[in-house]
Amino acid sequence: MNTNNLSEQLLEAFGPLICSTDQDVLDAANADAWKVHAGSAAAVMRPRNVEEVSAIVKWCHERNVAVVPQGGNTGVAGGAIPDASGQQVILSLSRLNRIREIDAENYTATVEAGCVLATVRAAVSEVDRLFPLSFGAEGSCQIGGVMSTNAGGINTLRYGNARDLALGLEVVLADGTIWNGLRKLRKDNTGYDLRQLFIGAEGTLGVITAAVLKLYPAPKTTVTALIALADLPSSVKLLSIARQHAGEAVSAFELIPRRFFKLANDHVLGTVGPLNADTDWFVLAEFDAGQGSLLNDLVQNMLEAALESEVIVDAAIASSVEQRNKFWELRECVSEAQIRNGAVVYTDVSVAVSVVPEFIRATSEKLAAFYPSVDINAFGHVGDGNIHFNLLQPQGEDMQAFLNLRKKFEEIVYASVHDFGGSISAEHGIGQSKIAALIEQKAPLEMAMMRRIRETLAGDSFNPNKVIPTH
Known part of the structure; x- marks a missing residue:
């Protein structure tokens, strides 16, 4: 079945209110937000309720047409992008929004x-x-x-x-x-x-x-602190001190390198960071509690203990909602800042919390040995061991030459993850971009069990060649 025939059949079966073959709609859905993965679908189906989803899926299943579910299309692993065959259908869930x-x-x-x-x-x-x-x-x-x-x-x-x-x-x-x-x-x-x-x-x-x-x-009290660490290993020590003092009130604990501030300042915010400490590593931590009138005291005591232990060298506690938002703006602008800086090789990995500093150090050394001008931006949720270990295009170097080394960069990072007993995907998924790495890292028995589950429940009906290769 050629693309035009499939598109025409879908239009005839479901009408233009549900089936779109408009090129602008297709272009927006056929590629991810980062323009890393792209394909070509026969149509974008936009059901309004679960019954219409059911009808579309049944129609496609009876004709052996693969369905690619898609939400906000914010992923980075290509999991919501069709292949280039023109024989797959994007199923957008955007109108199911009640x-x-x-x-x-x-x-x-x-x-x-x-x-x-x-x-x-x-x-x-x-x-x-x-x-x-x-x-x-x-x-x-x-x-x-x-x-x-x-x-x-x-x-x-x-x-x-x-x-x-x-x-x-x-x-x-x-x-x-x-x-x-x-x-x-x-x-x-x-x-x-x-x-x-x-x-x-x-x-x-x-x-x-x-x-x-x-x-x-909903928390009634929130305390946010930007903290300058004595060094990278101190990040894990500080987390331990924070949990000892504040317990379950620790809700966020984000590791931020100095490189991060320069990216934000150069490409998005245009301001200097709120701390001028002579260190390469920071933590953005947040604490919340129900009626926690003592939360401020707990955080102050925690910071004093960390300072006395020489785990931190400076800290700033947000004194207003506006300042808290500015702290988080620094953290949240990283995606935009990295893209404005140039090409990016993204990885999203996890290791045991206790080995995060050693993992970052060892992996950085291996990458520098392979590519001396490597520009590393390693940051993330150190509280749960999830590090976004990203490599940025060095200034003045050719973008395509840098991107041509993507596979080798990923191999180095993933090999290091394996050595530390970690995972190659912490929260971004496998999609189409990490299948080969998954096969290499996962035990054959685990892959076999996942294949059996897929074959039993769905076969090739949904998202072929995502997570697990289907042919």
Whole structure:
């Protein structure tokens, strides 16, 4: 079936309100936001409810047409991008954007897959509740994609990632069947936990159309501190001190290199950082509590203990909401700053928290030995061992020559991850870009079990050649 025939059949079956073959719509959906991965779909399907999702999936399944689920298209691993054949269909969940219910007493929100994360966070805050998942793309990423990639973010240390924050799911299976697993229960010990098959599966096993999210009390007190470390190993020492003093109040603990500030200042903010300490490493930490009138004292005591132990050399506590926002603006502008700086080789890895400093040191040395002018921007969620170990195009060097070394750069980083017993994907998923690395790193038995699950539930119906090669 050629692309035109498939497009015409889809238009005839579902009409222009649901099926779009407009070139501008296709162009926007066929490539990721970073312009790293691109393909060519026959059409973009935009259903308005789960029944229309079911009908589209069933139609495609009966004709052996592969479906590529897509949310906000903010991923970096190519997991929501079609291949170049013109024989795949993008299934956009953007119009499934209703918040079906907020149950404040049960601390749950039932929302559809197309709901933007920031919208959900704002809606539950109106009833004095918190949905704690938060990261830079929250203004455009959607709940379906968040669940499908098992997204993490800055508050994973305290609240966990998407897998920990979903109580139930609604999913359309490969034949169009709708599985209603939208349970609001904290305890349900009735066999296999089926929802966990779909969370983190990147749309390869089914299409998530709605989720029951776990909520928390909205914090009444928040303390944010930008802290200058004595050195890189002190990051883990400071985390230990913070947890000893503040316990579960530690909600975010972000490692930031000095390189980060220069990127932000040169390309986005145009201002100097709030600390002038002579150090290469900083931590942005946040603490929150319900009625925590003593939280400020706890944080002050923690910083004093860290200073006395020579773990830190300076610190600034945000004195207002405006200053807190400026601290986080430094952290959140990194994606834009890196792109404005030039080409980027992204990696998203994790190791045990205790070995984060040694992992960064050892991996940096290996990369420098291979490429002496390497420009490293390693940062991230040190509280849960997730490091975004990114390599930036050195100023004055050719972009394409740098990008031609992407595979070798990744090999060095992933080999180091393996040596430290880590993971090649902490929160961005596998998509199409990390399949070869996954096969190399995962045990053959684990790959075999994942293949069996995929073959049983979906075969090639959803997202072929994502996560696991299908041919």
